[in-house]
Amino acid sequence: MEAFVLANEPTVRLTAFAVVLAVMVLWEVLAPRRSRPLARRRRWPANLGIVVLNSIIIRLLFPAAAVGVALTAETQGWGLLHRYDVPSWVAVVAGVVVLDLAIYLQHVMFHAVPALWRLHRMHHADLDIDVTTGARFHPVEIVISMLIKFAVIAALGVPPVAVVLFEVLLNATSMFNHSNVRISPALEPALRWLVVTPDMHRVHHSIERDETNSNFGFNLSIWDRLFGTYRAQPRAGHQAMTIGIPDFRDAAECNSITGMLAIPFHGGKAAPQHLEPQHDRR
Secondary structure, three states: OHHHHHHOHHHHHHHHHHHHHHHHHHHHHHOOOOOOOOOHHHHHHHHHHHHHHHHHHHHHHOOOHHHHHHHHHHHHOOOHHHOOOOOHHHHHHHHHHHHHHHHHHHHHHHHHOHHHHHHHHHHHOOOOOOHHHHHOOOHHHHHHHHHHHHHHHHHHOOOHHHHHHHHHHHHHHHHHHHOOOOOOOOOHHHHOOOEOOHHHHHHHHEOOHHHHOOOOOOOEOHHHHHOOOOOOOOOOOOOOOOEOEOOEOOHHHHOOHHHHHHHHHOOOOOOOOOOOOOOOOO
8 A cells, every 4th residue: 555655645745635625625515614795706717827837837846746855865865764773653643743743833934034934925815715725825935835845745754655645635624614604503512622614714814914814734633732832713704704914905916817926026915913813821
């Protein structure tokens, strides 16, 4: 199975992406959490177009992708996990968990550093939030994120199969926690103790600055609780809260590929400051 996954890594990832996207779209149609302020046809072409553009750029710049770095690290004996006789399953679990922590810390950094926030605000400038928001990132941010991932993989010696598993999980959980889906009130509070749920991550897309600077996790919810960035609910409630950022409210700009790509390079303010929470941590 491991040999098959590594030999067909692009196909595995693309198939997983398509299946999760289809499932979440169907869930959004059947059980939406919020009413839509904008029709899908006004947002989805640009959001999905960015996915295609980013995929092309990454394949051109990094043909071997992250799994290639992992294979090289394995061959050369790079990384902490290759220095010790660690059971393979332990190495896989450790690799996935550490990569998830790295993505959390990277996300905080993209909010804290002004130049990086200018890139990341393209993601936050979406005027609504749904499954397609989970894949809406500026190409330069994607490249920087990939380089950070390469460094973590090489330093830790993450097994190649763990890299593929993490990439699949990251894409799947990003689409899941950005989705406009309703989860049973009896289940959701328990579920968010383990993973980042849509209600938990939606707070992060609030127009309110202190809410934007909370709930940075993508997969495991423990990091926000551990580092004090967890916020339970938006002050205005999920139905009444406003999605987006104050500096970019023009639908024509925020929902076109050219407008989205230009967001880092004009207008706006400095990065949201004061990352320490300004709320209760229930």
